[in-house]
Amino acid sequence: MSRLSHAVPCLRPVAPLMWALLLQAAMICPVAAQSYSTTKLADGFDFPVGKPDGAGYYIFRGFSPNGHLGEDWNGNGGGDSDEGDPVYSIAHGVVVLSEDVKKGWGNVVIVRHAYREQNGQIAFVDSLYGHLKVRSVSLGQQVSRGQVVGTIGCGPYRMYAAHLHFEIRKDLRVGMRRDLYPRTYETYHVPKHFMNLRRSLRFEDRTVRVPINTFLKSNPNRVTTDAVEMPEFTAIGETVRPKLPEELGFVIEEETQAEEATPEKSKTLFESFIKKLSNPQ
Numbered sequence: 001m002s003r004l005s006h007a008v009p010c011l012r013p014v015a016p017l018m019w020a021l022l023l024q025a026a027m028i029c030p031v032a033a034q035s036y037s038t039t040k041l042a043d044g045f046d047f048p049v050g051k052p053d054g055a056g057y058y059i060f061r062g063f064s065p066n067g068h069l070g071e072d073w074n075g076n077g078g079g080d081s082d083e084g085d086p087v088y089s090i091a092h093g094v095v096v097l098s099e100d101v102k103k104g105w106g107n108v109v110i111v112r113h114a115y116r117e118q119n120g121q122i123a124f125v126d127s128l129y130g131h132l133k134v135r136s137v138s139l140g141q142q143v144s145r146g147q148v149v150g151t152i153g154c155g156p157y158r159m160y161a162a163h164l165h166f167e168i169r170k171d172l173r174v175g176m177r178r179d180l181y182p183r184t185y186e187t188y189h190v191p192k193h194f195m196n197l198r199r200s201l202r203f204e205d206r207t208v209r210v211p212i213n214t215f216l217k218s219n220p221n222r223v224t225t226d227a228v229e230m231p232e233f234t235a236i237g238e239t240v241r242p243k244l245p246e247e248l249g250f251v252i253e254e255e256t257q258a259e260e261a262t263p264e265k266s267k268t269l270f271e272s273f274i275k276k277l278s279n280p281q
């Protein structure tokens with residue numbers, strides 16, 4: 001039981017330390033009204049690279065629950081040939097994050113979209129574009145389908161071969177705190193499936209209200225889930241870890257395969273992949 005659950009029902013005069021705890025509790029659990037912005041209802045979802053169908057790109061690494069929570073999109077040219085290529089907003093929306101969040105992420109843009117589900121209800125999703133070389137939109141900005149939000153990069157410290165890390169979230173609270181929410185279909189869509197099912201939606205010239213400020217900077221609504229075991233990547237054999245600043249370690253663990261985090265190694269992988277493509281057995 002937490003110290004706060006003891007403190008709250010206590011009606012006797014409280015010591016200064018207790019007041020400090022109560023004040024802290026009030027700050028952690030504000031009864032704030034939900035804030036809203038507006039956005040144009042999405043008339044369909046495109047792919048984030050190779051506008052609008054992903055032409056010239058492929059998914060190097062797909063979505064896996066409790067593993068890789070998005071898709072890594074790469075240019076067909078391999079290596080860093082796609083560095084600096086434009087990354088597009090997959091649909092109309094409003095920018096709810098545009099930040100260099102550092103760690104294993106680097107420059108990240110998150111766009112919030114409203115769309116009509118088949119059952120007629122209006123639903124919301126967040127699309128996340130990670131490891132960007134540059135960001136070209138700012139917080140609160142309205143963006144339209146196909147608008148450039150940034151360019152493909154290699155992540156901080158050029159940790160990776162250039163690629164776009166791309167996610168679609170159903171849960172609007174996730175933001176950069178993926179650790180707080182189930183790393184499953186409950187929280188995430190499989191991006192390519194989500195987009196393929198909604199490439200073209202009925203056009204409605206409608207602006208709708210979208211909730212904003214939903215990312216939890218602190219942790220008032222922590223969702224508890226069972227401990228997650230990271231999958232073992234035994235298929236490729238023993239991997240070599242790069243030497244990187246200590247604070248990056250845990251993100252790399254979550255975000256990338258070990259071999260992807262080693263630029264030399266991932267470039268070798270790309271090269272052998274491309275060789276295989278050009279010399280099919």
Ligand SMILES: [Zn+2]
Nearest residue numbers: 071072165255
């Ligand atoms: Zn990724």
